[in-house]
Every structure is written in structure tokens, then in C-alpha cells.
Amino acid sequence: MDNQSTLLEVKDLKTHFFLDEGLVRAVDGVSFTIQRGKTLGVVGESGCGKSITARSILRMVRPPGQIVSGEIIYHRRTNGSAQTELLDLTKLDPTGPEIRAIRWKNIAMIFQEPMTSLSPVHTIGDQIIEAIVTHLDVGKKEARDRAIEMLRRVGMPQPTKILERYRHQLSGGMRQRAMIAMALVCNPELLIADEPTTALDVTTQAQILELMKGLQEDFHMAIMFITHDLGVIAEMADEVVVMYLGKEVELADVDTIFYNPGHPYTKALLRSIPRIDEEVDKLEVIKGTVPDPYSIPAGCAFHPRCPYYVPEKCASPEFVKVGSHHWARCARVAEINGSFAHMRQ
């Protein structure tokens, strides 16, 4: 990986929540790299910390949560030149001007529920124009033109009319497009998408995913796509991080994750989802339930549910390299996969 194409490096990020009831290690040592123009998929179930990771990058985690350690190195290109400067986002003041300059202009975010991220009392046009005017040095007239252009780009019918509409007058799919328009209007280098299609119908989801892929190409934009849907990951991601209870358990390119997974959790997850093109008699099940965040099992967090658990070996698994671009947090990963017969070829 040449450094020119690296956009963001997250190194051993830890974000903890200091609550009355106890300490919640929402993100507990996560590392990954996002390349320019590529998509990183972050997949995991509820409580795994994927949303908090995203919010930590943009320094949007509020007390009682805070980043306790780790680095988020952003390779910022200075004014279109090939030169990049390295900026550690964890060191910035979360309410200060530096992070605010980066937010939206360089790194933008879209959310699951567009109903709550669009203001109900402002028109769509007002919100997009505000985003433009705040971050770019343009006048209102030009901002308006850009807004219309952006809405057209995201496939909104009659963009000029949409400028005057309010969020309740748009359908779910259109709201999501409006949010994407608002996020992309400053041409960010990285778009963080936190479950953007989970609340949408499947045909609308297909539209939005197509749209995002198209925009990624046009804008040469990196995407960090957070979801729990493995199908969407297979569609969108180039590289995948699998998270479980605050830790990343596997990191690899998308083909490897689906065809050659190393970590027992990833494997079990893949075997437990029903597929539209296949028949199985019974779905394979991961026994037990996800533990609550206050009582994460000691050692390997997955061990109570792992079919390969061996007490002596699985005490504290490290994130080890398993292949040329493949890491897994499992002490027995090599043993298991050598003899594992279920792998899909």
C-alpha cells in the first residue's frame, strides 16, 4: 500500500463510556486503513461499536464517552497539490475550528434515519445551501446553483422544486438522496455511511446503492460503509472489517472475507444467514446471545459462543496476520482453517 493512496489510518482506537453503571468499552482497540477512492465495509451486530468508531473519527462522541487512546491519522491533501500532511484527529479539540473545517468539507457522514438528520423546519434547499456557504467560499447564488446540480446528480426528480420542499414532503428514498446530496456538496474525500439503507425498502436500497457507487466513481471518494447486512457488504465493499463487542475480529479484502474467512465469528455469521439463491435445511446457529456491554467476557470476547474454544490457548488473542492482506483476532486461526472442510471454493 503506497502512502499516496492512504486517506485515513485508525490505529488502536479506544473509545470508552464512563457510566454510573460501569465502564463500557464501546471501541476497544480498532485499527484499519481507508484508501482513497475505495470502500471499507464495517460489519457487525448491535453493540459491536461500529457506529461509535465512525463518530470517533469525526470527534462526535460526547461525554460520558471519550476517546481514551489511539490515533486517527488523516492524510490531508493541501490545496489540491500532491503533498499530504498528517493530522491526528484525536488530538484536536472536538468543538474547535480545525475539526469543524474538516467535517463536511473533507469527511462527511450520512445516517440511517434521514428523517432525523434533516431539519423539519428548514427547506431542503436551505440546508444544502447552508452547508455549501459554511464550508466553501462562494456566494449564495452560486451555492444555489451547486445545490441544484447536486440534487440532479443524486437522481432527484425536479431538483429546483425540491429546494423548496420540507423533509416531510419527501419519501424515504428521496430523503436519503437529499441527505447524500447535502453530504457530498462540498466534495469530501471520505464519506462515512452509517447504515444508510437499513431503513429503506429493498428496491429503494438498490437505487441508493447504485447511486453511491456511481458517485464514488465520479468524485473519487472513499466510503466507510457501516452495516449489519452481509449482502450489502458484498456489493459495496472493497475491504471489510468485522467487529464484535468493540474489537475488530477480522480484516481482509471482500473476496477473502466471503470465500476464505478465518475468524470463527465471521464463519459462523456467514453460515447463519439465509440466502436467496440457496436452500439449506437448517441454518447454522451461533449459540448463546450477545453479552451485554457491561460484562464482556474476559479474554477472547467471543469465547462463550465459539465452537473452537480451548481455554489454554484462547486467553488473549492478538490481531495476527493470516494472509497477505488478511488479519484475524484468533489464537487458533491457523489450526482451525487448516482442517476446516466447509470453506466455499
Next chain:
Amino acid sequence: MEAKSSGPISNALQRESKVVDQAVAAPSEGYLAEEPISKDKLEEKIAVATPRQLMWWRFRKHKVALASVVVLVIFYLLAAFAEFVAPYDPEVFAASAKFVPPQIPSFIDGNGQFTLRPVVFGLSQERDPETLRVIYQPDESVWYPIYFFVRGQPYEFWGLWETDIHLFGLGENAEEGTLFILGSDRLGRDMFSRILYGARISLSIGLVSVFLSLILGIVLGGISGYYGGQIDNAIQRVIEFIRSIPSIPLWMALSAALPPTWPQELRYFGITVILSLIAWTGLARVVRGRFLSLREEDFVLGARLSGTSEMGIILRHMVPSFLSHIIASLTLSIPAIILSETALSFLGLGLRQPVISWGVLLQEAQNIRTVALAPWLLLPGMAVVIAVLAFNFLGDGLRDAADPFAR
């Protein structure tokens, strides 16, 4: 298609035995919930904790709300035992002790020595040359010890038996000295005693009114929310109409309608009814809102599908769900009632002399000159403020604790 009562039931019982015979084996590995009964006492305690207990635990975290509970308990205890705690009869006046400033007891006597028993200093009189009024100052040359559980002016304890023991007082020096902890008013009556007696009325009016509005609010709000449609429409419009009338003119009109010849007790009752006629509307809206939202909940449908009757659903499913919200709302509406009574009496439209309430006491403070000379006459207002604040914090704490169970 009427089902015979015996047929389906016996069929069901036959099905029952068939099922039992099928001997449900231990479910396969796939989905047995693996967690053992927790050895952790705390986790188990939480798991079997009733929702009420959970609410209490959540409530305990609100320090301010807890403090408010303490404050209110003290207030109500003082009001209940007013005769005992008050050193003076509230009506007894002394021409020679008008507008005495508050006499703070001290632990250091006139000789500068520390005493365990608190003392209060005597008063020296001076005539202000400009206003020709008598000004009282503490005279450090004379002091009187304060005794506890002392004999004082006789009274009837809760109207049951006569006694003359007071919590504290001057004892045999009562004739000479004065113990006006919070000062005295224009007739030389002890403010502290009067405030205590006033607490009785002011604090109890809050409770009685709230009880009346509770009934009205739950019944009408419940009907409105449960049946919906035209009934709901009608009741809501009535509520809005009542709420849109400016309250003070409304109270003035209603209490002016109370015949002045009525004895004070009846008048008191009339005032509580008047106040609850407005207060129920707020409660009714909360109840209606909760009913409307609960009606759509899946567990209500589930209960209906289990064969529970409509009344059973209301009583066993819906009422327990909104009870805690109602209590919180109730607690928040008491301050409004206390303030209303105070305002009414202050304006002379509510209770009147010789009945003592905080509002009546504040009537004395209507004259700006009087207040300038004797600002301690405003102390009943402080009592109102503290009581209202305490109820507000308590209600906030209850409302936060009553939130639907978090995931």
C-alpha cells in the same frame, strides 16, 4: 356461532394431555439459551426486580429529588405538629412587640461564653427620630435561655386533648422575653408560629385539590383516550376551553361567587373545589396521551388475543403502565395549586383572617412601606418558594425515573 362451554374446553384438555404425552425433549443444541442462572446476586436481583423497584433505584440517583423528598417530609411534619413546634399561639398578639426583627438564637451568651443551651437576647427599644416608629435591637445585656419540651401557652393537640408542652420556648421567662425566631408582625404575633400554622392550610390544600383533580382527570382522560372518536373530540374541546380562560380572573369570579357568609371551613372546601376544576385538565391530557399510545402497543393486542376482556386490559395492562407517569404529573401539579391558593388569598379572594395560610400571611406584606421596614414579613413567600421548588424537583425526579424501560 355459539360454542358450547363444555365442548371446546374438554377438547382443549384432551389436547393438553396429548401435548404432555409428546414429552418435550430437551431442545437441540441450536437454540437453548445457554446462560446459567446467574450466580451474580446483583444481576439476579435486577432480573427479578419489579418495575417499581427499578423505578425506585433510578429515582435514588437523583440527589436533588431525594433532597426534595426530605425537605417536603420535614415541611409536612412541621405542619402536622404545628401546635407543638410553634412556641406561640399564632393569634396571641403583643402590643409591645410589633415589628420585632428576627431574633436568631445564639450559642454565645452576653458574657461571650459558649453555652450548650442556645440563648436569645432581649430587646432594646428606640424610637426612630424620623418615622417615630419603635425600632427593636438585640440587647446583649439581657438574655434568656431556650428550653426544650417546655411548658407554654396551652393548646389542643389536633383537637383531641389539651396540653401545653411546646418543642421549645422561654419557659418561665416567657412573660418577660420574646422568642420571635422569624420576627413579629404588625400586631406583635410570632411569624414563625404563624408560618407553621399557615403551612397546614397551604400544604393540605395542595393535596386535597390534587386528589379531586386526579379523579376527574383519570376518568375523563381515560374515557377520552380509550374510546377516541367523537367523545374524545368533545372532551378535548371542553378541556381547551377551560384552559383558555385566564386563570386569575376565573378564580376571582368563582370565589366571589362563594357566599361571604359561609364559615371558613366551608370556604376552604369551596376553594379546593374551585382549584381542582382547573387543575384536572392538565392531568386529563396526560392520561389521554398515555392511553392513546398504549392502545397501539403490541402487548395490548397480544393481551386481547389471549382472551383478556377489555376491562381486564385496562386494569391489568394499561393502568399499571401509566401509573408512574400519573404520579409524576400529579406531583408536578401540586405546586401550581399551592401557588394558586397563595395568589388567591393574597388578593383577598381566597381564605381570609382569622384562617391562616401563607397567602393570608402575605396579605400583610402588601404595603410597600411595611415591607421596607419589616422585610421579614415576606418570609411566608420563602416558604412557598421552597415548597414549590421541592415539589417540582420531586416531580422531575419521578418523571425521569418512570421512563419506559430502556433496552
Next chain:
Amino acid sequence: MIDNNQSQNGVLVDVQDLRKFFPNRKGFFSRIVYQVKAVDGVSFTLKEGDIMGLVGESGCGKTTTGRVVIRAYEPTDGKILFHDRDLGKVDLASLPDQNLKTIWRNIQMIFQDPYSSLNPRMTLLQIVGEPLRNYKIVQGEALKDRVAELLRSVGLRPEYMVRYPHAFSGGQRQRIGIAKALALNPQLIICDEPVSALDVSIQAQILNLLQDLQEQYQLSYLFIAHDLSVVRHFCTRVAVMYVGKIAEMAETKELFSNPLHPYTEALLSAVPKPDPRAKRQRIVLEGDVADPANPPSGCYFNPRCKYAVERCRMETPQLRELRPGHFVSCHRAEEISLVGV
């Protein structure tokens, strides 16, 4: 796929031309301005032992259909012929309210949201025991035993019956709901998106549980879902709904490999497959899902359909049996050739 060696010749539910409209009132006098045609002429047959899937996107009416069948709502029109174990053939649509309690011994429902479908103020014993108490099946100790047995059959420890719902996770709460639905040993269970709100790894547990229970207790399911992969795995027959009508209905395998309705085809191709090597030739539909309050004229799907012709705008197609057991409502079903998964 379920192996249906059990006797399933008997028809359990015969829904005929079911309609449910919700009037939308405006104005001070609550005039009816328009009707939301949530369910608009739905007909299907469910045999004993079937697991019938109802799929569709938002506004298609699948949830409303389920609730009308169980008479949580009163239908506007149509028949629901149910072969009750004790009462024989009953038309649920015209059943008077007081008789509903009798029917609910044999038809039950499990809900989507595990967090709002259990009364948070009742213990498991009270929740699961409620139907047993209401119908006076068992009392006292026998009640506890029965509840313990039900809890065990859904994979929960019987000792949990003193706990309250807040002590349990989403998946466990669904189990509790299932235990309650099983209490009276019903013939038919309406499953209203029972796994949609659960994590992926828990979905598998609950689906396996439902399968096992079906075999053990000879249940039939009306399974409402929006996730086609789940339906593919779980259901024996599927009906695809669009804006209150059934677009296509067939046995699962047949529907997924040989869809006859353009909407089905688009739906199937829109589902993202968990396979990065799969060819991504997708049919992406234009526009949004139609609004049941204001549906297009003719065939509701015509504005988004790439095969639409003039007739589709003018005339609403009827549901017809094009092949044995395979129903479709499309004018051009014979002419167009569509691709399945």
C-alpha cells in the same frame, strides 16, 4: 425448506377477496376525504402444514392482511374461511365480536418488536400464563408446570418465569412471545415479521426454533416478512404483495426461480447477495413505491414497470392461475420472460 410429509391436504384458511380500507378524515366534521386501500382484494389459500410467506415493501398491506385475518381489525369486505378444529368452518370476517375469543384459541400471533410486545410489568409466568388463565385451562401448580413446559419448548429455562422482560435480550423476548402464542396449542400462527428486529445471528436461532415447533406441534404459519432471503429459506409458499394486492403467488422454489411478475423479478434482483463474485446485473426500478392512498390507475405497478403497455395503464389485472399453483396478476405474464435467482 420444510419436508411436508405430514398430511396437508386439508385447507386451513381460505381468504377470498379480502379488503381493508382506512378512511382518512379531514375537517371539523371529519369528512372522509379518501380511503387508504391497505388491502385491496387479496385471495389465497393456506393448507395445513403450510408456511405461507407474505412479502412486500412498505405500504404493501402484508401486516394489515395478517391482522385482519386474526380479526385484530375488522375487514371492510371479503371472506376469511377458517377450518376451526372445534367449530368447523367459520367465516372470520363476519364473526361477531363476542365469538372472537373462541377463535383465538386456534389462531395466535407473534409480533415484530420484542420490546413492545411484552408487558414490562408482568413476570414471564404471568405473560405466558395469561391465555391459560383466561380460558381456564389450568390453575395454580398445574399452571406453573404448563408454563415451565412451554418455556422449555422454546429453549428458555423454566426458572426464568419469575423474571421480568427487561432482564432478557431481544431474541429471548421473542421466544417468550412464541411460548405465549403456543400456550393454547393453536392451529395457525400469524408471524408478523418476527425476526426483522433481531440481530443476524439471533435470527437463525429463532427461525430454527419456529421450524422445530412446526414439526412438533403440527402448526401452520402465515409468515409476514420483508426479507426475501428469510422467506426463501423458511416458507413453503410465497405471495408477493404490492400496494394492497397480490402480484404473484406460488411455491417458494417456483417463485424464486421462475417469477412471472415484473415486480417480483425486480424485487429478487434488488436483494444484495452475500457473494462478492456474483454478477451484479441488477434491475433498478425507477421511482418510489406507490402510495396506497393514491395508487396509479390500472395496474398499480405500471409506472415503474419496464414491460408496461397501454393496457396496463387502463385495466387492473386480476390474479389468475397461469401454471398449476402459480398465480400472477399481470396482463403480459405469458409474453414476457423474466429472470429469477
